[in-house]
Amino acid sequence: MSNLSLDHVVKRYGDLTVVKDVSLGIKEGEFVSLLGPSGCGKTTILRMVAGLIEPSGGAIRIASTDVTRLPPNKRNIGLVFQSYALFPHMTVFENVAFGLRRKGESGTTLDGRVNEALAMVRLPGYGERYPRQLSGGQQQRVAMARAIAPRPSVLLFDEPLSNLDAKLRDEMQIELKRLQRELGITTLFVTHDQGEALSLSDRVCVMNDGIIQQFAAPEDVYRRPATAFVASFIGKPNRLKATVRGGRLTLGEGLDLRTDSALGADGSATDVFIRQEAINLTPTGADDANRIPGTIALRSFSGPQVQYVIRIAGGHELVVEAASSGTASHLEHGQPVTLEVRPQDVLVLGESVRS
Template sequence: MPALILDRLEKRYEGHTAAAGVSLSVKDGEFVSLLGPSGCGKTTVLRMVAGLIAPTSGRILVDDRDITRLPPNRRQVGLVFQSYALFPHMTVFENVAFGLRRQGIAGAALRTRVEQALGSVRLSGLGGRMPRQLSGGQQQRVAVARSIAPRPSILLFDEPLSNLDAVLRDEMQIELKRLQREVGITTLFVTHDQTEAMSMSDRVCVLAGGVVQQFDTPEAIYHRPATGFVAGFIGKPNRLQGRLALGGDGPQAELQGGHRLPVERAEGLAAGDALDVVVRQEDISIQPLEDAAGTGLPGRIALRSFVGARVQYVVALQGGGEIIADTPTNGPQSGLAAGEEVWLGVRPQHVYATRRVGAEAVA
């Protein structure tokens, strides 16, 4: 039985729809991320599940119980805010105990539950400290402990790592994933950071304009994007424009300058259709022009940038336009220089083409 079901959930405001017919089924113990750019509706969905926003229509079910119209304190959900929302005048122990006291738990039972929650987030022995005496990562874990202490059915995270520095954010991604696995609690996690979503989640729901674009495993979303939006949002995309050409070699995207790239999937497209084409930087192989092999594009390196684990090349294409490709720092092509003639190899399965909205086909 799914632990959480969103059934055609909608939130409409005057002149704006924040969430449109969102339907999800989250398994018991599953970690699911709501991913998308600002304004896509992910936080609106989370807040409807938490009871902080009333949906215009649709249903929310937790453990097969309809909670759509219940107040937040009767939903059996825990919420971890972006700002942690710890009480600065309370000790760590009292912060974690707050929700338990509201449930009427006291005495030895209260102390046991608080200590269990602090132990789960590796903060045993710090119950007497004040929040100001903790690091940002420790405060985040206190917020998690406070949320899991009442033993909710669903744990909700509203961009909880956005206030942390890069190193601590990476550490907390591992900590939160480990905690979720150990506790086994069903988790809904909101983020605009695709690295967070892809590395932590069992499945990812990509949203745009309040509409679910794709709900699948991180691997499927990355390798088999269901829409042009997903293809252009996940990874590091190059966005190009062209028209669909059909021939004996199959469908191709004809780009500026007459260069063509093979398109593996062209369902619903016709010859001459104006296309939006996405090719991810990391899916492009770069090599000296004299070593050209396979399908691809000729160009000249305009800029080379060292970015740690990768070397990034901005390549000016013959006939106009630019494209970005990157390669591992320790790879065989990491030493190419600006001005060098190169060949950008692209496989058909890495070319994502969709009909440009509002554009007309040409004969």
């Protein structure tokens, strides 16, 4: 049974529909990310679950209770904002205690719950400090402690790591995943960062234009995208135009690709997606792989990876990502190379689906 469910939820602003008939169910203790570009409707969904926005249609349930019209304080949720939203004039202790006091907690019970929450986010002994005395990462942990102290049924995160620098963001991802696993709280996490969504989530809900494009485990979203949008949004894809000829994909000038994807009628045009990291640069390859000759047009070193732009037949270019510690890391501009792509990594997909 779903601990959090949306049933045909719609949100309109006048003639503009920003969430279009969305239905999904999140299991008890599950971590689900809403992922998509700006304006896709993901934050609107989270704010409807939180009770900050009222749906134009549909129903929202938490633990089988219809909360669609309930105010936020009646939903037993914890909410962590992008901006932390800490009270600057209150100590860390009082910030964490705020929600508990509103529920009528006091005395030793309140003290114990606050200290327990601070210990969970690895900030024991910080109760007497003020937000201005903390780093950004520490402030975000206080915001998490405040959200979990009342022991909510559902945790909601609205892009909580976007204000942090890259190194601290990586550290906080680990802390957030550890905390959620320890607590076992059903969690809905909104982000536009696919790395966050893939690494943190049990399932990822990819959205575009108010519609769910795919709702699946991270590896399924990455390896088996359901639509052209998901394939182009997740990872680093090359997108090529091809024509179906004799059960293969023709890019022109005698360059054909085999694929495991279903193909349309002979002679039909289609888009082909090949992820940068799915292409190998190798002098020898497996007999069952597509082998494509090309020439290096550009080389870019970025630390862990080397990125190549490789020109192939018909004026096409493919971007290839290779490990900087690998054998293909020292190729030079103008050097001829052979690209190897497995048929299962040549993706042919439809445009979109409705939720």
